[in-house]
Amino acid sequence: MHSDPNLYDFWPYRDRPKITWPGNKKVAFWVAPNIEFYELDPPINPSRKPWGRPHPDIVPYSARDWGNRVGHWRLMEVMDEFNVRGSISLSVAMLDHHPEIIRACVDRDWEFFSHGIYNTRYSYNMTEAQERAVLEDSIKSVMDATGQRIRGYLAPALTHTERTLDLLAEYGFWYSCDLFQDDQPQPVKVKGDNRLISMPYSLEVNDVITYGIYHQSPRAYADALKRHFDQLLEEGAETGTVMCIPLHAYLVGHPHRIGPFREALRYITSHRDDVWVTTAKEIAEFYMANHYDQTLADIARRGDARPGTGFNPQGGL
């Protein structure tokens, strides 16, 4: 084990080279509905219990199923109202379990990225071959069902191995949502000549944390979203920032929560002169074409570039 993942270099948030998003926008804004499937009776990974109570733990299970029967449609309606396309963090098995949801997302040209096969199967203890199988399943299954080549990844239930990011790069992924070190994208230090970036996601304005950990009220959440946006907009005048709202329909879709969220989304999308309302893949594509090399050069200029790659501080393959 390492004391530092070495997946990225220190890059202080001052005097960075300017990022200007397409159309001279200051904030790249994306919304990430997590469309997940949690199994009623999943097999056990020795590193993490899937449910708190003995199986079947029907309270949280049925709450998540509610998201796929009720909450999803409510959230989708609100996103439609403000012309926001989702970038979906997808439990890939949802392609099989709920094709009706997948069709609705395809019809809206939403982006899919992989969030593992099930959110009850964890990456811990996987061999390289097993982890490769999950990535290959993800790429092929989404391609077969939607015609989309997935370019992004958020590890299932945020469970990783030391090789996860290297494998993503090798399989032609462009971005990972697994790192929370910045409000701008940054190159991830992976093996070989592959390029992978960290995409700003969020565990702070993520409804799982808002409701599950911080226990905020829905109106307080909406207020936090607005303030989060205001700050990133102000800073975005200097160099473009990224704001993501990660969501779970089984939480934000409840009737006591969706109204305040709708007001926050209305507020943010009313700033379209300054805000690029887009998807993670489009942000990644633009950043890699225009700012990837610029970032590396700036880090090198500051003397902050360290050798090696993720979990491999000495470098070498």
Place this chain on the structure above:
Amino acid sequence: MSILPDSYFTYAKRHAGPDHDHYPASPIIDRTPITLPGGAKLGLWVVVPLEFFPLNPSGQPFKAPGAMQTPYPDLRHYTTRDYGNRVGAYRLLTLFGKLGLRVTFAVQGAVAERYPGLVRDVLSDGHDICAHGWDADSLHHSGLSAEVEDGYITRTLDAVQTACGYRPDGWLSPARAEGFATPARLAAKGISWFADWAHDDLPTRFRTEAGELAALPLSNELDDWQILINYTRPEHEWATQVADAADWLLDEAGRFNSPRLLTLTVRPYVSGLPYRVKALGDSLKDVLDRAGATGVTPRDLTRTLSA
């Protein structure tokens, strides 16, 4: 050699619909509209659990929310919960009487046996009753033999029947905990509806090996325990959330031309406290004062499935 077997990467239930056979997938936007009494657009279903929390819980297979917490004898939690059945429940009965709201009391067998007078008062005030398991330490789970679980169910139904004069056909499991076999065992004992699963906003049909149950929706996200105790939000924030929910659901009912349901569990030892009961009353009145809102009973809800 991996410590994760190959079976961790095979997915036997990776097929259309849920990974169980109780009900098929059904997006709510595709449902046939339901009908509520009087053409109401918003049905308010309030459920009041009457629970008995033993002073000496086994805590198996887990401690129910509200169970004893300090070393034996945990008089503070025992009497706090008992306060609910002695005082809080009556405060709620008075409140519902003023509002003219008929609610559903979910009665545990141990409560019916110990406090039959409370059950009679609930009945004489015109409320509905369903069974709520034996007590808060008799949890249903897959480790129970059929004999033990059937015993819990029968003993509960017998006790509630003795107290209220009829055999309940509705059920809420203690801590909403079930084993895999629980729904079928309930159906086999004559239960026709239950409210353990929170997978929908509307009543749904729920298949079991012993026949079909009506699964009534009952939110876990907006009840007094979740908002006031678990999330430690103050009463006025709870009221705001209930009001926001009512606004949204009424609007949705109009847009989808199908009534919606606002479901709320209120516990006598939580909502029946002096500083909370008025806030609850104001909140319920605010919902019921809306055009198209009405209180609903289990029968109103199960009837939506008979079409």
